[in-house]
Amino acid sequence: xxxxxxxxxxxxxxxxxxxxxxxxxxxxxxxxxxxxxxxxxxxxxxxxxxxxxxxxxxxxxxxxxxxxxxxxxxxxxxxxxxxxxxxxxxxxxxxxxxxxxxxxxxxxxxxxxxxxxxxxxxxxxxxxxxxxxxxxxxxxxxxxxxxxxxxxxxxxxxxxxxxxxxxxxxxxxxxxxxxxxxxxxxxxxxxxxxxxxxxxxxxxxxxxxxxxxxxxxxxxxxxxxxxxxxxxxxxxxxxxxxxxxxxxxxxxxxxxxxxxxxxxxxxxxxxxxxxxxxxxxxxxxxxxxxxxxxxxxxxxxxxxxxxxxxxxxxxxxxxx
Numbered sequence: 460x461x462x463x464x465x466x467x468x469x470x471x472x473x474x475x476x477x478x479x480x481x482x483x484x485x486x487x488x489x490x491x492x493x494x495x496x497x498x499x500x501x502x503x504x505x506x507x508x509x510x511x512x513x514x515x516x517x518x519x520x521x522x523x524x525x526x527x528x529x530x531x532x533x534x535x536x537x538x539x540x541x542x543x544x545x546x547x548x549x550x551x552x553x554x555x556x557x558x559x560x561x562x563x564x565x566x567x568x569x570x571x572x573x574x575x576x577x578x579x580x581x582x583x584x585x586x587x588x589x590x591x592x593x594x595x596x597x598x599x600x601x602x603x604x605x606x607x608x609x610x611x612x613x614x615x616x617x618x619x620x621x622x623x624x625x626x627x628x629x630x631x632x633x634x635x636x637x638x639x640x641x642x643x644x645x646x647x648x649x650x651x652x653x654x655x656x657x658x659x660x661x662x663x664x665x666x667x668x669x670x671x672x673x674x675x676x677x678x679x680x681x682x683x684x685x686x687x688x689x690x691x692x693x694x695x696x697x698x699x700x701x702x703x704x705x706x707x708x709x710x711x712x713x714x715x716x717x718x719x720x721x722x723x724x725x726x727x728x729x730x731x732x733x734x735x736x737x738x739x740x741x742x743x744x745x746x747x748x749x750x751x752x753x754x755x756x757x758x759x760x761x762x763x764x765x766x767x768x769x770x771x772x773x774x775x776x777x778x779x
Contacts, residue, residue, distance in 0.1 A: 462623060470764060474757060481753045482535065486528055489746050496520060496742055497545055535635060540750070541558065541743035543736075550747040554731060558751060559639045560728035566642055568652035572709070575656035576702070580663025581690065595660065599648035602657025607716050608735045611723045619768055628725035647724045651716050655709045662705055666698040688708060715750050 497506075497514045506514075515521050519530055534541070541548035583595040617676040625646050631639030671694060672675065681690045721730030729748055735745035 465480065467765060470761060471501070474761065477757060479532070481531060481757070482750065483528065484755070485746060485749050486531055486676075489740055489742055491690070505605035530613075535750075543744050544741050545609055545739055550743050553744060554751050556745050557729045557732040558638055560726055561714070561717050561730065561752075562755070563633075564644060564647055564651065564717050564721065564726065564728060565710070567648040568655070568713050568717075569706075569710065571648055572652040572659060572713075575652070576659030576663050577695075578727070579656070580702075581695070583660070583664040584667035584671060585690070587664075592664075595664070599657040599660040599721060603652050603661070604624040604656060605657075607650050608656055608719050608723060610653055611646070614721070630726050631698055642765060643724075643726075647720045647726060650723075651713060651720050655712060658709065659705065663698070664700050666674040667694060667702050670694045670698040706763060708762070709758075711756045714756055714759075718752075758765045 472643040496518065497511045498518065519527055522530070538551055540554065542548070543550055543553060546553070563567050579595045579599065583592040586592045614625075615627050619625045625642050629643055633640040676689060676694060679687055679693065715730065718730030718733060720726075720735050725731070729752060733745055733748040736748065737741075
């Protein structure tokens, strides 16, 4: 555990320049956009040039680029993402309200993807080149080729509109009704997770097949150990290294895909918040939303790295 803690501290220190780079990138991109915070603030009020100038001067928009950047970083360190030009509310309050739903959708989709990938990949590996393997191969290839938004539209049509099993849109807080929450989140989570599950299934299948062909597996089974014990105790532990690495990268897809899926299902998460901000010309909210999702991606990948270290003792000894 001491080695894991030391490696964890090292990874967290390395995250500092990465996050500063993300902030710099987002800040530069937003400066090149056509969005004008002053015009957005006075939207519909026909402000004079003097009013626009006073607003820019009061909010530091006329300062040199590097000064504005460090002011922005300082504000972020204090938890200040600016103020929405339309609602006049702090951006951090809007993000705090929308982020929990996006995280619920992302981790529910992640959980579904992991369960389906493990079941499908291990089953395909055990029954390789037989009917279960061939069936899972066809289904997974179809899932890889199917975009999430297309699956979402099909699910709405057949499972919500035609069958009436799920609502077509909306959100129910789990604190109010757990059943209602499951009904509103099932279709979005499935649409988000199925392409990821299909990709991970192929990777898990390949990794397990390679591990099953190793000598220690044949020796263990030949000595009388049940195959279920060998697969569960040894094969999966060694075979999950590559899938864990890919899983960390797929979290970024889930976070980004949640933006589209939330819009389709009219869920009040980060996706809807950012899409509305783009349509209404609210640059502070767009900037805060992009940074939040980027930071979330970095933090989740840090968690995957820690999990990878816990599963792989050889990597701990190599980095310690």
